Amino acid sequence: MPCIVAVMSIGHALLGLLESGPRHGYDLKRSYDERFGQDRPLHYGQVYATLSRLLKGGLVEVDGVTPGDGPERKRYAITTAGVTDVERWLAAPEKPELYLQSTLYTKLVIALLTGRPAADVLDRQRAEHLNTMRALTRRKATGDLADQLVCDHALFHLEADLRFLELAAARLDALARTVTEARP
């Protein structure tokens, strides 16, 4: 299932969560998973490796240590440098993905080059996209507002793909001529 956190910086997200107050690594993971990780919860290893990196970079500091039966539990706090880093991250727009190396486009060209029915490639892909969109639409019906927005983000991207599929279907004959004329 599409997931916006796949391309998100985990480090910046953890820093952002720490801005509301110091937390243990376990609490941070739980908070992250609740907000962003429904499809992809963090592994503990990822959390502690990220915190270790942030600690080394001076973006977080150890705010206290709680002794226990097992290993000591460190509580982390964001530093001033960490807050500045979050501000810088929020201020920088994400680079739009261009999808110029689309597997679907490659399949389309290969189907045309090899004389296979390219329209079937498009039709099967449309059905697959719509099935995923149905699953997201069902999920939206029961999700909270944050989950609905995550699903909407994915739905709009899938819709854009489908519009490409329609356009490609309408231009299939022209594309076939272009592809076969350019055959080396």
Next chain:
Amino acid sequence: MTPDTPGPLAEATPISPTATPAEATAEGGSLLAAVELRKRFGATTALDGASLRVAAGEIVALMGPSGSGKSTLLHCLAGIFPPDAGEVRYGDRSLSRMSETARSALRRGEFGFVFQFGQLVPELTCAENVALPLRLSGVRRREAQRRAVGELERLAVADVARKRPGEVSGGQGQRVAVARALVTQPKVIFADEPTGALDSLNGEQVMRLLTEAARASRAAVVLVTHDARVAAYSDREVVVRDGRTRTFG
């Protein structure tokens, strides 16, 4: 991928002439079926052998490029356009063999319609618009009004009951149109680009309310749309291209 060819209905299990469409569904497997429909408008071929089956309670999206024939297919399925060839069956009845009077009665009593621009009667209040199909079916004014207001409440637009369509927003007007389609408790709802004139948020609300209400009453929905986010509310899609149907999944 297979063409959505329901097969010869003549070979379907014989159905009692007194069976209701719902009973016919249980025996025949589909509530509504189009078989090899052909339809021309002058020199233009709109349908060129389109076939489709819709089960009771199923939500089917008809998709395809502009001019592909999807709206014509919906109009033929609803008995609004007679096909030049082929057959539309509703339960055990052939729409092609029915008189126009019988088809009108069927549309009034068992079908509901939602169009892109609502097509509400501007001189009537929203409640009167919703009550209209009931009044045309002979329901008394007070009872029709009571049921209309109930339907408007279900669609969260009871507050516009006394307003005229020109006094409400596009989203509210479309919900009123959905209420009008649902008020007769139809077996099939035909929706032609029902959110085409709405923004994303209002479109979503209309689709959610329409499909929830249809599922609750086990009404089938035939939905024409070019919008994939609207089609995602369906159970399956049928692609119409050059007047022919293809189905997937």
